[in-house]
Every structure is written in C-alpha cells, then in structure tokens.
Amino acid sequence: MKNSVIVVGAGGAGLVAALNAHKSGAKVIVITKEYPTRSQTSMAQGGINAALSNIEEDSIELHVQNTLKSAHGLANIDAVNFLCQSAPEAVMWLDSIGVPFSRTKENKIAQRKLGGAYAARACYAQDYTGLKILHTLYDRCLAEGIEILNERYLLEFITCFDKDKPFVSGVSVLNKRDGEVEIYEAQSVVVATGGYSRVFHNYSTNSVASSGDGIASAFRAGARVSDMEFIQFHPTALKNSSILISESARGAGGYLVNSMGDRFTNELAPRDEVARAINDEILKGNDVFLDIRHLGEEFIKNELPQEAKLAKLYENIDPVYDLIPIKPAAHYTMGGIEVDENSSTCIDGLYAVGECANHKVHGANRLGGNSLLELIVFGKQAGESAAKYAKNFDKTTDMSGQKNIADEQIREIKEHKNKINFYAKQRELGELFYKYVGIKRDKLSLQNVLNEVIKIKKDLQKMGVSDKTKEYNTNLIEFLEFKNMLELCELILISALSRQESRGAHFRVDAPNINEKFEAHTVVSKERVVSYEN
Template sequence: MIDVLIIGGGGAGLSAALAAAENGAKVTVLGKTYPTRSQTSMAQGGINAALGNVGEDSVEAHIADTLKSAHTLGDEVMIRKLCEKAPDAINWLDSIGTPFSRLEDGKVAQRKLGGASGKRACYAQDYTGLKILHTLYDAALKADITFLNEYFLLNFIVEENRVLGVTAIEMKSGEVKAIGAKSVIIASGGYCGLYRGFTTNSTAITGDGVAAAIRAGCVLSDMEFIQFHPTALKNSGILIGESARGEGGYLVNSKGERFVDELKPRDVVAKAIWEQIESGEEVFIDIRHLGEAFIEESLPQEHKLAKLYEGIDPVTDLIPIKPVAHYTMGGIDVDHNHQTKVEGLFAAGECANAYVHGANRLGGNSLLETIVFGREAGENAAKFARENSEVKVASSEQFEKDRNFVAAIPQFTNQIDFYEKRDFMGKIFYRNAGIIRNEMGLKGVLAAIRQMQKELPFMGIADKSKEYNTNLLEFIEFGNMVELAEVVLVGAIGRNESRGAHQREDFPNEDNEKFGGVHSLSWKEQGVLCNEFRGMK
C-alpha cells in the first residue's frame, strides 16, 4: 500500500517525495511526463533567501517585499514561514549537490530580481530551476522512490470527504487504473495552458490537478490572478528570464527609449510593456552593454534561446519581447498544513494557493515555495498516512465512472475540432482576460467558454487506438481547461477593481474598502460552479 502518492514530479513533488521518504513513508510519484520535463526546469532567474552574501539583507526585508507584492492578499503567517525557512532550504539544496553559481569566497552567488529590496536570489547561471530539478531527481532516485511516469491523472477517489487514491490512464496501455494511497499530494503545476500560444509554460501545463481537485470537493481561490511575465520572446513566447534584467539589461522601445524601471514588480513592468505595444511600439531587452564574456558566463541560456528562436544574437542585437502568461497565483485552497478541504489530500507548488503570492508573486519566490512548502506537505502527508489505516479502492464508484467515460470518448461524434477551439481559447484569453481586462471582454470570453462546455460531446477524437493515444489525452486536457476557464472568468468579472496582476481598465484603482484582503473562492455543488468573495480565513 502506498503511504504518500504524489501527483507531479516537479520541484514541489520531488521535494515532497524526499521529505515524506525521510519520514518513513512509502512514496510513489505519478506524472504524465518524466520529472526532468516538468515546468520547474523553465525557472531561470533564481530562488530567494535572505543570506546577505551580496550586500545587506534580512528575513524581515524578504517578508516585507513579499507582503508588498501580494497587495493585501498575503497571509503573513505563511509568508513569514516561507521566508524564515528560505536559508535552510538553500543549505539543504546545497547539501544534496545543487550546483549554485559561486562568489570568489565560495558562498552562493545572489542577484537582484524585480520587487526585491536587495540581491536575494540564489542562482545557477540562468538555469536555476533546471539545476535544482535535476538535483532533486537524482536524490529521489537514490532514495528508491517509485515513479509512475506517463500516467495521466483523471480524478481523485474520495469517500466521506477522505481521499483514498486516484484514477489515472496508463498511457502505454490506455487502461484506466485505480491507485490507492493513504494520503495524496497534488503538485501538478498551474493552469497557464489556458493562454495556449501566449504562455511561457509547456503544453503539458493544462491544470489537470486543479480541475480534478474542484471535482473532488476542494475549494479553489484567487483563480483570477495570473502573472504575466514581462519578457518572453516575441514570436515564440519562450521565457527570457528576469535574470537578464537582474544582471543589468534595459527595456527599450522602438525609439530606443527606456520607459520603465526594469526591476519594478512584474505586474508593473508587464503593464508598461503592454501599453507600449498597444501604442504601436515594439519592445526589446538590450543586454549588449553587458559584453559577450559576461553574457556567456551569466546568461548562457538567454543567449542560446534568442539565437535559436528569434535568429538574433543578443551580444550585438536587441531581443524582441512581449509579456505572456507565466504563473498562476491562484489554485487549490490549502490550510497552514497544506491540506485541502478533503482529508488526506494535500497540495503544494503552483497548483496550490497557500496565500504567499497574493495578487502578484515576487520573482524568486516560486522556486522557494516548491522547496519549503513541498517539504512541509511531504512531512504532513507522511504523518497523516501513519495515523490513518490503509484503504481499498479497486472497485470504487469513481473508478467505474472514469473507466466508462474514457471508453465513451471514441464514440463522440467529432463534429467540432477541439484543437481549433483550444487555440481560439488561448487567443481570446490573452486578448480579453489578459494583462488589461474589462467587463465586456471578460463576459464575452465567458459566453464562448460556456458554449464550448455545451459542445464538448460533439468534439470527439479521430484516433481510436488505446496505446499512447495523445489525441484522447489532449481531449481530456481540453475538458479540464474549459472547466477551469469558467472559474477564472467568474472571479475576474466579480473583482471590480485593479489589484496586482488583475488590471481592470473599467475599474483602474485598488478598492481596499471592498476588496482589501478579500479572496475569491470557488467550489462545486452537484456539478454547478459556486463563487463568493470572502476575507482572509
């Protein structure tokens, strides 16, 4: 019997797995890709910790910067915990072999990212997430943690508000499996896939864990808050990390003018770039003045990506960029122990809302959250497993329902091409539920999404095979995306103000009297979406 089943093998999932194993749990990690392909690998800039290796810094300053960036939507208890545990997180990562960039005295190097009051982000060139991820995976393999790769999560098996395991499709056979566990941790990533074609995220990031959570009885919170990274390559949307600006890169328009402080918080910088583009300007990052030797040493990934995807050399050329969807601040609502409303079901990383990012995540805090809160979730799930008896799930009602659903999909009429609808959703989300929003645009997108929900039975698949049927899996992903899209839009329509990453041109100011410290909560009752705004729990 599995003690702790973890959904997702990225930074949060692997951190949770290692912590649970250290606490004596029998751990299995389930993922639809291999861990080394997780979204964590795309994080470039750094991981925050108040070490003070480069200039003065303090935990209190880290807490203050995070609270300020959250725009009243941060929980100071959780933020304090995150920031206080950051130095230990870096020491732990260092102890298991993370190859951080170093200062001449051997200490971990640090750089300044947007919204920070000092040089706080520890980094490994501009491959920080990738290096951390590979180190965690190596450690997990050494710890004999079991991996079920290429398993697609369908739903959580829940009885009497207790999680008993999951249902999932084994990709190589196409069979639906029921996998029992004493406790489950969701670490499946965010839902920026809604902005398909306009996101830094991989195509695998479709919100499957978040969608399954609301179906299982969990509450989702603050889903309208999506962070738009200011600097993605213009044509591909591939990330040019904050490291480029943190190391001294300039943002300039077509006239060569610098129009914003490059190290302002991401919401401010993204909005400034969007306004330049809307006025007819092109926008670029200029790192030419940093010199070829420095670029090769500190920004090698940005150098390669610009050459590969834009056909320009940033040593001599400007890098054309645009802001795109990057990170989801909202997610599965969790308590201070990282447990959801469902007993034994925990969540950590980008899929969870632990109230540390609020309306606008501070750059460098996402990797930190995956480590600190991933490990806490692992410890708490292991404790839950020790204190609760094992359960049997092979013939659960959820398993039968999901097996019948998967078997029925090939019989759908396939009158409508869901791939076209998926691309269309990405475009209208970016345009009307993106950096700048208004009620008319949001309601128009919501109407389109609800029409897609009605049309799903007419959006079948062409591939009727069972083994590695990506057509079928992408159809299920699209269903999850459509389900979450409604949640995002209802929250965005209801929040009649501008706050952090949520910018309403029809309500351009923060309304602290009505929305200060107020979160949007969404859940389902008999399959119907419910939503309300409520003050800090």
C-alpha cells in the first residue's frame, strides 16, 4: 500500500507517532506484542516536565540546565533545547486532548518537584500520570480509526538495498494467537518498542515485556546503537518485588532513612547519586526505607494513592503508619538505537522513538520527568518524519520469500535440543547483571560476565522450547525474548568495558572519576566495533 507507515510498539511513543503520521496523511498500522494499555508508559508515575508560566521561579533555560547537568556532559545541546522548548506546547496538547491532570486551586495544571530539578516542574495526574496519558492517547487513536494489531511479536525488520544502501521495506511478526508468521510491507517503519532493563530480570521495575526486542532487531538489520552502558537505577523500588515507588513520594517531602532511622542523603539529588547512596547503605548491612508518614493520611490518599496501594499489596504495610522497605532497581535505559535530528536511523525509512531510541537528551543519567516528555516531543517528530518519507518513497521492494525465511527460523528453534533450561540461565544472568553490571562495576567483573554471555550464546542450540504448539505459545515467545536480551547483554558489556571512567549511571570502581577522553557517545556497529562520537 502506498504512503503507509508501520509503528511497532503501542506505548506512549508509538501512539503519539501513529497519531502524527496519520495527521500527516499516511496510512498507519500499529503493531504491538501485547495491548496498548499494558505498555511500560503506564508505569510512569511522577509527571511530565514542562516550564509552564505557573511557577515564577522556573524557566525553559533552567529546564535545559537541569537536563544537561543530569546528563553529565553527554547530552546534545541542540536536542535538549528542542526538547525543553517544546515542553509547554506538548503539555498543552495533552491537556487539550483530555489528559486529566491534577489541578491547583486556581485550576492550573498542578506541578511537583522531582529529583535534580530547580523548581516544581513535573505536571502530574495524582501518581498515575503515565497511565492517564496512555489511556488518553489510546482513545484518540481509536477515535481516529488507526488500525492496531495486538499480540504480534516482532521478529525482524525487513530491508532491501538501493545502490548498496539499506532501506526498510516492512516487518515480519509472529501472531501469538495462531502461531503464524505475518509479513507487513510499508514505506517507512517507526520503532517504539521500549527499553531493555529487563535484562536484570527480577531486579527491574519494568514489565517483563521490556526485553529490548526492537533494539535487537534494528541492530541485526544494520542500525547502530549508542550509550548502551548507561542504565538508570531507580532509588526506590519495593524491597521484595522491585515494584516502583514513584519519585513523586520524595518530591512531596518523603525521607530516606536507614535501619537506625537516620537520613543519609539528599532525597532530591539526581537518581544516580541517590541510588548509589542507598546501595552503599545496603552494603554496610543496613536496611533502607522510604518514610512518608509525616505527609499525613489525607495527603497520601489524595496525592499518592497508587504508592499506598502498592505498599499494602506487595509489602503488606500501610505507609500512613509504616516505613516502606526499598532498594534500587533497574528502571530506565538511556542508550538505544542511534537516531539523528529527525528521529531517523542509518537505515533509510527506519525511525525510532521513546526508550528504544537514543535522541541524546538523557546522556549518562536521565532527569526525572523527562521520559514522558521525550515520547510526546519526539513521537510527534518521528511520526511526521516517517509520513513525509513514505509520501516521497520511490524505491523498488522485493518481499518474496520473507515469510519462508521467518517460518524456517521458527522451525529451527522448535527443533533445538532442550538440554539446558533457558529460564534458569535467564535468572542467573539477571543475578550476575544486578551484582556486577549494576550500580557499581569494575573491569574484571564486567569481563567475567561478558565471558558468561558469550558462553550462553554458544549454548543456545542446546536450549529450546518444550511447547511445540502454535496457538499462544508463550514458551516460544519467551525464548525469542531471551535471545534478544542476550544480544543486548553483549552490547551493554562491551560498551561498559570500553568506557574506562565513571559518569552518571555508569560507575566504575576501578576508574571512579570522569575522564574527558570519554566525553562522547559510545557507538556500536553491527560488526561489534566500538567508537566514540560527539
């Protein structure tokens, strides 16, 4: 079909891209492996940053300064300026389409202060901000008649060549419902598949679906990735489940205390600093707690209802009266698919947006409240860029044989000798990553984990699926996710080994200081060549 755009992923970034591609005149299909309302965007609780006129002491310039400071020298100034200058318009657009933001007594959009911010800048909807944005975007897509194909698992991005330069021509997916491979042709594709922090397995705040499928598939297709070593640990995940407790709880005045009841850090410092401070307390043998009791029952009920519910459900405590036991957990991945100022990858017609992409606005450490903003601002850009490219598309494509290729790959996996349980390997890898590729790292440990990853990759032929059926074969899907995560684990490790310094979320105990030599982005090509580029 002429002038068609495929969006892979139906979280906030994908739905914004779909709406804007549709508005630009393209025929849009959204493909998602679950359902839009289950996407990771729904877990973003704290708010979306924008320097509105509500707060006199705030400005776009201060928003830029906070973002650059948090990025530790690795953000692109032009991209950050674009992000922050676009923020007020982005929030006003969300307000205009029906996002139910909390309000002040003057009926202005309510804002709260998050870590690393000079002012109360995060526009919020109680502590359900991402969820309410997501549901509103989904409603808009349905109202516009945008086609959404649920329960399709991404296999590969299909590319063709024009004078030896690759361009995207479609995608292959596995229909989870009937187990059949499906091929979709399009003139341009937007990748909006989310991040990869689930490589930490049970030590992540993210959904089990955050397996980095889009990044791995784009990398195999020839896209470059960058800054894969930068993984943000959220300071306050529930101790026993890694369920996120929003930064809004600290923004409202919550304290961090140790076993002795002592406050030991600035609760509103950037996330990398707070996470390391909590980790140090735990290594000393102390438990760490979030204390919001002093905020009062009425405030907690009205402003932090989700946090109270999660604490009761997963820790069996009532935060109105009890301390909340917490630990840091992998939360957000700053690295991803390398994109330019138009959200385009190095493959013609392939665009990326959201957590799977690297727009170079987060650098070494994302500022809280900027992730929701990024998906609105760059989602609009990606959708418009993809639609423009599709409209002007004039290349010849050949999709013949693509279904046979994908069918054969699935058949081979089902024939693997199931001698090694990949679920056990996945758990082991999560443990290794949390201990040695987490908040603190060193060369020897990183190399040892890389050796283990390489060994597991070599043993993949000995791992397989016990379920050979076609319909709703979750065993097969989870194996495919595991393969993608292994690919990303290797990229994370070679990037972390290459960066011999400490910067933001990447802390090397054997190189504890910033080194100006590494004030550039770590870029990895398909050939596993690591380079540093500004």
